[in-house]
Amino acid sequence: MTDKRQREAEAAAENQRDVQRQVDRTEEKNPGAKEDGPMQAGAREYPEPPFPEQHQPKPGTERTLDPEPLYDAPFYKGSGKLEGKVALITGGDSGIGRSVAVLFAREGADVAITFLTEEADAEETKRAVEKEGRKCLLLPGDVSLQEYCEDAVERVIAAFGKLDILVNNAAFQYHARSLEELTARHFDTTIRTNLAGYFFMSKAAVPHMKPGAAIVNSGSVTGIRGSTELLDYSMTKGGIHAFTRALASNLVPRGIRVNAVAPGPVWTPLNPSERPPEEVAQFGSGTPMKRPAQPEEVAPAYVFLASPQCSSYITGEILPIIGGY
Numbered sequence: 001m002t003d004k005r006q007r008e009a010e011a012a013a014e015n016q017r018d019v020q021r022q023v024d025r026t027e028e029k030n031p032g033a034k035e036d037g038p039m040q041a042g043a044r045e046y047p048e049p050p051f052p053e054q055h056q057p058k059p060g061t062e063r064t065l066d067p068e069p070l071y072d073a074p075f076y077k078g079s080g081k082l083e084g085k086v087a088l089i090t091g092g093d094s095g096i097g098r099s100v101a102v103l104f105a106r107e108g109a110d111v112a113i114t115f116l117t118e119e120a121d122a123e124e125t126k127r128a129v130e131k132e133g134r135k136c137l138l139l140p141g142d143v144s145l146q147e148y149c150e151d152a153v154e155r156v157i158a159a160f161g162k163l164d165i166l167v168n169n170a171a172f173q174y175h176a177r178s179l180e181e182l183t184a185r186h187f188d189t190t191i192r193t194n195l196a197g198y199f200f201m202s203k204a205a206v207p208h209m210k211p212g213a214a215i216v217n218s219g220s221v222t223g224i225r226g227s228t229e230l231l232d233y234s235m236t237k238g239g240i241h242a243f244t245r246a247l248a249s250n251l252v253p254r255g256i257r258v259n260a261v262a263p264g265p266v267w268t269p270l271n272p273s274e275r276p277p278e279e280v281a282q283f284g285s286g287t288p289m290k291r292p293a294q295p296e297e298v299a300p301a302y303v304f305l306a307s308p309q310c311s312s313y314i315t316g317e318i319l320p321i322i323g324g325y
Contacts, residue, residue, distance in 0.1 A: 036290075037290065038285075038289060038290035038291035039288070039289040039290065039291070039324070042297060043074075043075035044070075044074075044075065046070065046291060046293075046294050046297070047067045047070075047267065047291070047294070048290070048291045049281065049282050049283060049284060049285040049290070049291060049292075050281045050282055050285075051066070051067070051280060051281050051282075051283065052066045052281065053277035053278055053280060053281045054066060054272055054277055054280055055272060055273070055275070055276065055277045055280065056269060056272050056273040057273065058172075058174070058273050059116050059117065059118060059172075059269070059273065060094070060118075060268075060269030060270060060272060060273030061094070061118050061120065061121055061269055062093070062094035062095065062098065062118075062121045062124070062268070062269050063120060063121060063124065065267075065268075065269055065272060067267075069094070069095060069098075069099075069267050069268055069269075069294055069295050070267075070294040070295065070296050071095075071098050071099035071102060071128075071294070071295045071296050071299070072099075072102055072128065072296065073099065073102070073103060073106075073296035073299065073300075076103060076106065076296070076300065078103075078106035078107045078108065078132075079107070080107065080108050081107040081108070081303060081306075081307040081309055081310060082104055082107040082108050082109040082164075082165070082303070082306060082307060083107070083108030083109075084108060084109075085104075085108065085109040085110075085164040085165055085306075086109065086110050086111075086112070086156065086160040086161075086162050086163055086164050086165070087101075087104050087109045087110070087111050087112070087163075087164065087165035087166070087167060087306070088111075088112045088113075088114070088152070088153065088156050088163060088165070088166050088167070088201075088205065089101050089104070089111060089112070089113050089114070089167040089169060090113075090114045090143050090167065090168055090169050090170035090197065090201060091113075091114065091115065091143075091169040091170030091171065091218075092111070092112075092113025092114060092115065092122075092125060092167075092169065093113060093115035093118045093121040093122035093124075093125050094115075094118060094121045094125070094268060094269050095266065095268025095269060095270060095295050096169060096218065096263065096266060096268060096295045096298050096299060096302075097113065097125075097167070097169045097170070098113075098121070098124075098125045098128070098295065099295035099296050099298070099299035100167055100169070100299045100302045100303075101113055101125055101128070101129055101136070102125075102128045102129060102132065102299070103296075103299045103300065103302070103303050104165070104302075104303065104306070105128075105129040105132035105133070105134035105136070106132045107303055107307070108134070109134060109164075109165065110134050110135040110136070110137075110160055111129050111134060111135070111136050111137070112136070112137035112138075112139055112152070112155070112156045112159070112160070113125055113126075113136065113137070113138060113139065114139045114140070114141060114143060114152055114170060115138070115139075115140055115170075116140070116141075116142065117140070118269075119140070121269075122138050122140070123138070126138060135159075135160075137155065137156065137159050137160075139152045139155060139156075143170045143193065143197035143200065143201060144189075144192035144193045144196055144197050144200075145200070146196075146200040146203075146204075149197070149200040149201045149203070149204045150200075150204045152201070152204070153201070153204040153205050153208060154204075157208055162208070162210075163205055163208045163209055163213070164209065164210075164212070164213050164214070165213065165214050165215075165216070165306045166201065166202065166205045166209070166213075166214075166215045166216070167215075167216045167217075167218070167302060167306070168197070168198040168201055168202065168215065168216075168217045168218060168240075169217075169218040170193065170197055171193060171194050171218065171233075171270060172189055172190050172193040172194060172233075173190070173230065173233045173270055173271075173274050174186065174190075174233075174274050175229040175230055175274060175275065176229060176230075176231065176232075177229055179231065182231055182232060186232065187232045190232040190233055190235075190236055191232065191235075191236060194233070194236035194237070194239075194240065195236050195239050195240070195243070198217060198240060198243060199243070202215060202247065206251065206254075206256065209254075209256050210255070211254065211255025211256070212255060212256075212308050213255070213256045213257075214256065214257045214258070214259070214305065214306045214307075214308070214311075215247070215251075215256065215257070215258040215259075216258075216259055216260065216261065216302050216305045216306055217240050217243070217244050217258070217259070217260040217261075218240070218260070218261060218263070219237050219240045219241045219244065219260040219261065219262035219263075219318055220233070220234075220237035220240075220262055220263060221262055221263065221264040221265075221320060221322045221325070222234040222237050222238075223236075223237030223238040223239075223240060223241050223262060224238075224241070224262060224318075224320065224322075225325075237262075240260060241260055241262065241318050244258055244259060244260040244316065244318065245316045245318075248315040248316030248317075249316060251315075252315065257305075257311065257312075257314065257315040258315055258316065259305040259311070259314060259315060259316065259317045259318070259319065260317070260318045260319065261298065261301045261302060261305065261318075261319050261321060262318050262319065262320045262321070262322070263293065263298050263320075263321050263322065264284075264287055264292075264293065264320075264321065264322030264323045264325065265283060265284040265286075265287060265292040265293065265323065266292055266293045266294070266295060266298055267283070267284070267292045267293070267294055267295070268295060271283055271292075284323070287322070287323035287324060287325065288323060288324030288325065289323040289324050291323075292323075293321065293323060297321075298321050301319055301321055305317075305319065
């Protein structure tokens with residue numbers, strides 16, 4: 001190495017050491033700088049881990065969750081984005097589905113919701129929708145059954161005369177720590193609820209939907225990144241993303257848009273009924289924001305994708321809401 005190159009290299013090394021010293025001095029003055037708490041960037045402060053240790057039997061109930069999920073978005077102001085429309089939301093009794101139902105109603109839509117057995121939660125959703133001045137139809141049943149999906153859509157048409165928006169949101173999720181632990185029955189339950197349910201409900205709804213209608217599917221970050229202990233659930237969510245894009249292309253000639261929201265961890269009954277209590281206590285802490293979303297932080301995305309005023313040129317898209325990954 002020539003003397004010139006040697007001097008250049010030594011100068012570069014000294015520059016690096018100087019930068020190192022500057023950063024070290026800053027850290028000494030601010031020893032807590034690396035220990036930032038969970039990010040709060042909303043209209044109100046949201047619950048942060050650790051949460052109380054808890055576990056619920058499937059399918060889980062919102063009213064017994066501690067803390068109760070925040071779904072009513074008191075600072076969200078409706079502006080008629082869905083005025084006069086009719087929406088069918090699967091899994092609308094709690095979690096994201098409940099918040100979507102409330103915001104759809106605030107934007108002027110009448111709402112029908114499906115649920116399994118969580119009647120008390122469903123009644124609470126109905127009260128919240130009616131508080132917004134709109135109607136709410138309750139449709140208990142199993143979306144994994146084609147006959148039920150057809151009946152649910154027919155009941156919506158009978159009650160409201162039309163169907164403008166379908167939100168496929170109902171889901172089954174339960175962890176299995178190894179491939180060997182994932183039984184055929186477990187796998188089949190996840191596939192039939194998360195994939196067949198979306199297919200059957202879409203197949204039943206589309207013949208009643210006119211140009212300008214919209215389908216919004218609930219995907220997941222697990223369908224993008226995978227999840228070690230949610231092999232089957234990750235598979236179905238990736239399938240939902242592919243189904244969204246394929247169905248969007250299929251329905252372009254009919255003027256029906258199809259999109260998906262892919263949430264990260266959200267504080268809903270789905271997860272405390274899925275994980276051991278000690279893991280529930282830290283739910284969402286692994287995201288860059290270091291906390292789970294609340295349903296009301298995710299629901300506006302569904303309004304955006306359902307509204308022709310907001311997203312008339314958007315179809316076949318997957319919108320991740322995953323806390324900063």
